[in-house]
Amino acid sequence: MLDIQQLRNTLPEVAKRLATRGYALDVSGFELLDATRRRIQMHTEELQSKRNSLARQIGQMKAKGEDVTELMKEVGGLRFKLDTLESELKEIQEQIQAFMLSVPNLPHETVPVGATEVDNVELRKVGDPKVFGFPVQDHVSLGEGLSQLDFAVAAKLSGSRFVVLRGAIAKLHRALAQFMLDVHTTEHGYTEVYVPYLVNSASMQGTGQLPKFAEDLFHVAEDDLYLIPTAEVPVTNLMRDEIVPQDCLPLKFVAHTPCFRREAGAAGRDTRGMIRQHQFDKVELVQFAHPDRSYEALDELLSHAEAILRKLDLPYRVIALCTGDMGFSAAKTYDIEVWLPAQSTYREISSCSNFESFQSRRMQARMRNSRGKPELLHTLNGSALAVGRTLVALLENFQNEDGSISIPGALRPYMGGLEKIAPTSN
């Protein structure tokens, strides 16, 4: 949520910046709404003030045993008018709140301006795509060839966009998550947290999934709880309605969780394989930063995600998303894309964003600043990494001609020393 003061005071500039991400701010609609609100609010508060002072007088006079029928009559006359005004005020404030919740974040000034992903800017490529001396297979045929990746049985259990892993590949999947958690906690200074996978609507609103993106979420109607689409939701909401001392910043958390997404708008996209599933695991980094230092924190967080790919010897590139391609809540986003040889392309494996105060304003996540006043802090997060897609990348990049998979050195300690996954591996 944007700062409503900023909207009032610099409406044309805000509209212009939002236009760069393809969002048409309803300027006149907002102006009308806000002007109406102001008029009703002033009128309401004036009458409330009058009522309060009369009520106070009645109390004082009654205490002295004086007659109050005149005053009672006067205050009674206010009542109907006040009831009407108060409900009008409430309604318009709800409208303004709904409006504010629907406006996306302002792009940071360093974000490249553009309409779609073709305008994204590649910042760097790291590692060279390996040249294979044989026809490469994709992860589906590799995994099914090893009888360790099973989409058919998953469809029987749950439908499309699910997978069952078996044997060494299931273990490799687990190893990846353990490895990532260990690197972030021991080398990058993150505190590991274990969090609920079901959250309430206030949490979803805090990070921006609600109210606009309900169709992307799995909702348990009976309990009005949502399955988390990313650990960002529960971990960021740890600080909802909290005020922390500024010297404890930055707060850095890492969590490994499953993520659940309905993929409602993705019909027909990435239907083959593990790229786009209803359920996948992710190791997520979340930082709460001082507002003056959140962009340093973003660079740092990005480097933490990259570190995993470097340690795994996976070729990747880093992309700065353009204004039109960024998510609703982000002020600036870097994507990391990993090389997938079977598709001869880079595919997203991480997304690292600074949300500035967009989420913290919704959540009222604050710090006490040097003047002793509460001030919104900045929130950041990034995948480090999406476990399922990392598994895909490993299978494809470390495949051998015989269909076996070599295991990168960094993961062998987590695989009981196993160097290669062959059809018989468990």
Add this chain to the structure above:
RNA sequence: GGAGAGGUGCCGGAGUGGUCGAACGGGCUUGACUCGAAAUCAAGUGUACGGUUAUCUGUACCGUGGGUUCGAAUCCCACCCUCUCCGCCA
């Protein structure tokens, strides 16, 4: 799931219809004392939204949402959460 207790400011904790935005204590800030610190003393210290603007001022907020009343932290209703006991249970 059943029974009981409770949810108040940064924290602890008073407050059962009227000047309560809220006693008291702690914390924090500033000042005094001190070479400095501690201790002590004094003063200050909620959030949000308006109006006016270096000031001052109005309104709202005591788990959430309704209701009663001239007036609600205080009374009524519903819901949420926490704790204790019982039941159940990975």
